[in-house]
Amino acid sequence: MAAMDVRRLRLLFELSRLGSMRAVAETYGLTTSTVSQQVAALARDVGTPLVEPDGRRVRLTPAGRRLADHAVTILAGVDAARADLDPHAEPTGTLRVGGFATAVRASLLPVMAELEETHPAVHVQVHEHEPLEAFTMLAEDQLDLALTYDYNLAPAPLPSTMTSVRLWSTAWGLGVPAAAAADSPVRDLAAWAEHDWIVNSRNTADERAVSTLASLAGFTPRIAHRIDSLDLVEDLVLAGRGIGLLPADRPERPGVRLLELRDPPVVMTAYAVTRLGRERWAPLRLLLDRLAVSAAR
Template identity: 35%
Template sequence: MAISFDLHRLRLLRELKHRGTISAVAAAMSYSHSAVSQQLKILESEVGTPLLEPDGRRVRLTPQAEILVEHVEAVLERLDQADADLARTLGEVTGTFRIATFQTVMMALMPPVLTRVRASCPRLSLELAHADPGEALSRLQVREFDLVVDEVFAGQPLARSSLVTQTVMHRDAMRLAVPPPGLPWSDRRQIAELSDADWVMEPPGSPAREWADRMCAAAGFTPKTRYESPDMVVHETLVRGGHAVAFLPDLLWVGAVPVVGLHQLRAGGYRDIVCSVRAGTTDHPAVRATTDAVGEACEQAAVAIATHLEQGTTETKNGQ
């Protein structure tokens, strides 16, 4: 006999897979812990087999539950596609569109993106959040965000998933940054020359730190990381003051002429700026309008970066 599935309860099961605990599901869905548990017990009764099993103080999905969630993902993707098809029949893009990104993109690319989307889609309300990339991709899949603008460093794979469509929008050079002339380490142009220098890097465990440690290891040393911060402006400030050396991204120079010494890296000296959306939403007018705006902002940024890097090089030479 066919089972009459309740989509709401199936979505709770899917949320549990992605969020890990019933408490997290309850908080995200604005339910009580007991209400979520009760709905999942009803779903187990409807299906006729256990869907959860103890895992220490938590629970995990049974193989049967994993099968159900796989089908729920497919159903939700089709519903996203249906939403996109309906939206394309309307004359105006409306609603709320939620974007998650990280610091340098927030500073360099998001202002022109907001301006362009506001002009082209005045009834589309954009929400912008500064979020950890790994967390943001998880929240994208549970529909807390509609677009994640992320970074992927050379040698690191895209977070491939059949549930997410990813597009590389811009290749952002990473450069070796040393203090201005007259300060420590300012005369060094290669990573290998900086084995005795103090470094500022992102915290351990981040993709940026993994890439930076790998670049130094390829140069034959383990960096003396005296300073740690996820803030690239902090990195630039410490380098400018002569306290450290660093790897800095070109997106920092969209709106400023660099005063630190910047040197091009050899193979692997870049990160890609990547747009991630749920697989069923790629043709949604709001997604197209926003990702088109990101692409245009990247093109404008490339021009500004080239101009400011040239001005910075000229000013440094004149200062010497």
């Protein structure tokens, strides 16, 4: 096997991220033909095909995907060495971030505004996804970073191929019609056993949390509605169509009362998750560091 050219390896890595020769060419100011020739030369260096036709485009072969995964560590090491030798080197690149709306608003948008001022060569693309969707896309290398969450009553196991940074936690309560809440003490969850319950339509975490809460109170919840929007959850509660979990720091809406859950409490924790090894990529490391600082504030 011939020695691998780092520049060619970087083009293969970008092809694994961006999905097309044209996108790689546009990112690096090259022609599509040049990118294709460099990837072909890398295939000759390693002695195995790295791409194969996929309609009018190409996709990585299994060997190409494995080499792209190795490239994460190799290129991160090269970038780290260059940065160590050149203290003025600036992170540059496009970051694909997928996450749930609350984390995008609370954590990502403020950091994007900071990066626009301090690191204009770092660009962030935002995709709204619930954790189950984001984990899948992260595993398939369709995202560089996922903003996810779980509940203390329904912890989400982290795949061995991924690593996470805890961002923040917030308590959740039970959203119920205000008129009905007057007749039910906060501590008596069983009083709500006969009501319809509302859970998330795109993630299973809150349904598992609700099931755990109900089980501890001695009943099985009747799941009637699966809703993604918190506003729509409140609409259903207000209309007397069901009850569901809502963030405790969310302003109470007239007609909706949020009951505090104490025994046990329900706490949601948000995380920044990336593939193991990818977190050393300079632009992603910068974003993770900024998210952690923002969360600490």
